[in-house]
Amino acid sequence: MSLPALRRRGGRTTAGPGRDPTGARHADDLRLVVPAVAAWLSVGLLIGVVDGAPALPVVVAVAAAVSASLLLLLARARGALVALALVGVSLGAGAVGLHAEPREVEALIQAADERGAIEARVEVTETPAVGDRHLAVSIVAVRAVDGSWTPVAVPAVAFGRAERDPGERSDARVRIGVMLEGRVRVERAVPGDRAAFLLFADGKLSERAAAAPVVGGADALRAAFTTLASSLPGDGGTLLPGLAIGDTSRLDPTLDAAMTAASLGHLTAVSGANCAVVVGLVLAAARACGAPRGVRSAAAVVVLGGFVVLVTPQPSVLRASVMCAAVLLAGWSGRSSRGVPVLALAVLVLVLADPWIAREYGFVLSVLATAALLVLAPPLAERLARVVPRGVALVLAVPISAQLVCQPVVVLLEPSVAVYSVPANLLAGPAAPLATVCGLLACVLHPLVPPIATLLASVAWAPSAWIAAVARFFATAPGSQLPWFEGWVGVGVLTAITLAAGVVVFARGRSRRVAGVALVLVTALAIGSLVGDPLVRRMRLPGDWQYGACDVGQGDATLIRDGPAVAVVDVGEDPDRVARCLDTLGIARVSLLVLTHFDRDHVAGADALIGRVDRVLAGPPDTAEDVALLDRFASAGARVDPVVRGEEGTLGRLHWRVLWPSPRRAVEPGNAASVVLHVGPGRACPSCLSALLLGDLGEEEQDGLLRLGAVPAVDVVKVAHHGSRDQSPALYDAASARLALIGVGADNGYGHPTEELLALLAGDATAITRTDRDGLVLVSPGHSGIAVWRERDGASP
Structure with a gap:
């Protein structure tokens, strides 16, 4: 319901927009x-x-x-x-x-149920970040037994690498709209996920057709502008494509994390502001040319459609473009339009046209933020105007209302509250329009007049660099993130606080006093629990743990320790989560870091350890970005060594040995070349536990590892590939582990860990720990077995 501010004139209340003359x-x-x-x-x-x-x-x-x-x-x-x-x-x-x-394709369902493979053609639908080995795709055809191709249209996620043209850089971006073909193993995705299936390529996916002219042309524009922006210095260059066209494929991971921590991530999600700028420029130009209203609206709709193709139809883009189109059509017909009904129309149209958009965080946050600006910001500004100047009140009301409404959803993504969100947005927000307008013009003009495009990009660089500096400053400021309760508990507590605050601000009399008391009590209890719980948990940590699994979401970060000597195997995708885990355990220095392979969910959190590591062992790098990461560790003082089967060393009283990759088998970089580590007790510690850490090794490579020699029986196994279906029962039988560690994220969308893997471990009488449910897991030698400490449940035998 529209809640515009009332205007007071001469002591009388009159209706503003959204009320009839009687005030209804x-x-x-x-x-x-x-x-x-x-x-x-x-x-x-x-x-x-x-x-x-x-x-x-x-x-x-x-x-x-x-x-x-x-x-x-x-x-x-x-x-x-x-x-x-x-x-x-x-x-x-x-x-x-x-x-x-249309998602229920019999051939794909049969392949998934039988753990089989199938020939498929897929079209790339999103630009992945550099170094990613998973692609958002649409399956467009599957090959039948008789060799014929059956056309389909099924969204999926493909894991693997695209075969590149000769001479193309190994770190070149994968182009949207390109048709790829190859043999893939099929798994069902989690119900409710946009992707209906997960595809695991047996080798590389070869390119079979170029993108359609419109899609390919738009992608070429984006690629050219991204390259142009990347040539500009520092953070301003890498951030500019995100601000102008929503392309974050080359955004520095640490800057990406800083933008999120400072609640500035919305600036790189193309939405209403970007669409409004484009439509406004077109309408102004058409009006200046004397075009009639119908022509102006039609031109704006056409340009808006081209803009959506250019920036790709992300959920926030679709929401904003449908709203803009509705307003333009209403203006063309001579009718007025109000924000709330237009937003409702956009929601209705989009969820009916694409039901799976309903659960996407980008769509949810975009709708909530827009609703906050339409409904909450005007009355909040009126209230704030009583204590600060009206102009300041209007400026403050926008970020405050957006954060209040969106924060309960944000905690589902990251259980923390950005303390400096409002000042960060106040400082960064005014710079965004200049970066957006100049950057977008540079993108469009680059093929036509490169010098002007370069000049415009240089102008856009300044506000982009300012926004990046603001993000890094507030992300690293003391107390920038207030830890919060995870999951729906966190949503409920934060929603209760928000509602109580709303009653305090807008209500009067007894309701306001009761809400004020409730607000103080709930906030005090929440903060007290959040501050006190880590202290209590630190007191409960076992002092003799030898193995650990950090909760880093959908990724791996495994710990090995003997006394002061600590090894970390992989670092997940989020530097903050890795740093938080190490800080919780009091780990300031890491003796050995093993990077099993260079997928983002194993190495993107590396910034948390640069400067804290003595030695790095790394699997075979695949891209220039991988090599650059190793160079950063070396520049920070670490000894960096490539690793192959047979290399060994000690960690305190523990002995470690590399079992894979083998120099006798040619394996491509990636999951197949994951470093597999065996850790066993040395002579000075016969009671120490042994472990087998499998990286993301697939079933075929696991069987190959078995053929190279006996896999030793161990106490602990770090399950491969987050518990995917791609496992070798024979290897787990040979390992005969008493305990399994699974690094996996909650609601990960891939179905990890799969029921097949869990049944396999249960059949081997292997106890299971998983970071999505247990949080941080620590493993210690027990008097009669293995002692396991779970962050969420405490110790268990």
Whole structure:
């Protein structure tokens, strides 16, 4: 419902936009809000269960439609809003049923159920970050037994590398729209995920067709501009493509983390501000040329469509573009438009056109932030204007309202609260429009007039560098992140605090006093728990732990320790999470760092250890970026060595030996060349535990490891590839581990760990720990076995 600020004139309250002359709110605001929210919620629920119950959406759609009809017949106007909600549910359920059917391809389902492989053609749909070995793709055809190709349209994630043209740099970006072909093993994705299947390439995916002219041309523009921006110095150059066109494929991981920590990540997500700038420029130019209203609107819609193709249809882009298009069409027809109904229309259109967008964080945050600006910011500005000048109040109301509404969702991504979000946005926000406008113009003009494009990019570099500096300053400021409760508990507590604060600000009388007391109590209890819990947990840590698994999300960071000597095997993707784990355990210096391979979920957190490591052992690098990372460790004083099978050494009283990769087998960099480490007790420590750390080794390579020689029986096994299905039962039988460590992220979208892997470990009588449920895991020798300390459950035998 629209809540614009009331204007006070001469002591009388008059209606602002959104009220009729009597002061009543526009009831038609709800005519779209109610069905839009109902459709969104129903879609979000149904896409999580449609795979197991394909008929359910149809049943729900029919039941909701019948209920809405009966309600309108029996209750008439009194049940109008409920009927509208049921209409939204019916539309949402029908959309899920309609869009779910093409995802159910029999050949793919059979291959997934049989753990088999299939020939497939896929089209790349998103630009991956440099060094990533997974691609967002759409499966466009599968090969039948008779050799014919069957066209399909199924979203998926492909793991592997694309075969590049001769002479192309190994770190060159993968182009959107390119058609790839190869033999892939198939797994089902987690229900509710946009990807219906996970594809694991047997070797490289070869390029079979170039992108369509429009898509390829837009991608070439993005690539050229990214290269131009990257030639500019420092953080300003790497950040500029994100600010101008939403391309963060070459954004420095540490700067990316800093932008998130300072709550500035929204600046690199193309959304309403970018669309408004583009549409505004087109309308202004058309008006200056004397074009009539219809021509101006049509030109703006056409340019807006081209802009969406250029920046790629991300969820926030789609939301903003649909809203802009609705406003333009309303203006063309001579009708007025209000923000809340237009936002509701955009939500309704998008969740019906693409149900799987309903659960995407980018879409959720974009809608919530826009709703906050439309609904909460105006009255908040009125309240703030009582204590600060009106202009300052308006400036403050925007970031405050956006953070209040979005923060409960953000904690699902990262359980922390950005303390300096408001000042960071106040300082960085004004610089964003200049970087966006100049950067976008440079991108479009680069093929036509390169000198002007270079000049514009140089102008855009200054505000981009300023935003990057603001992000790094606030991300590293003392107390920049307030740790928060994880999961839905964190969402509930933060929502309660936000609602109580809202009542304190906007209510009066007793309600305000009660809400104020509740706000103080809940906030004090929450902060007390958050501050006190780490201290208590530090007191509970076992002093004799030898192995550990840090909770770094969907990634690996395994610890080995004997006395003061510590080894870290892989570092996950988030430097902050790795640093937090090491700080919790009081680890200031690392004797040995092993980088098993160079996937982002194993090495992107390396910044947390640069300058803290004595020696680095690394699997074979694949790209110039991989080599640069090793050079950074060397420059910081670490001894960097490549590693092959047979290398060995000591860590305190423990002895370690490399089992893979083998110099006798040619393996490509990546999962297949993951460093496998065996750690055993030395002569001075017969009671120490042994371990086998498998990196991301796949089943074929695990069998190859077995053929090279006996895999020793161990106490602890670090499960390969986060518990994927790609495992060798024979290897786990040979290892006969008593305990398994699985580094895996909650709701990871890949289905890790799989039921097959869990059943395999259970069959070998191997106890299971997993970081998504247990958090930090520490393993110690026990009097009668192995003692396991779990961050969330404490110690267990």
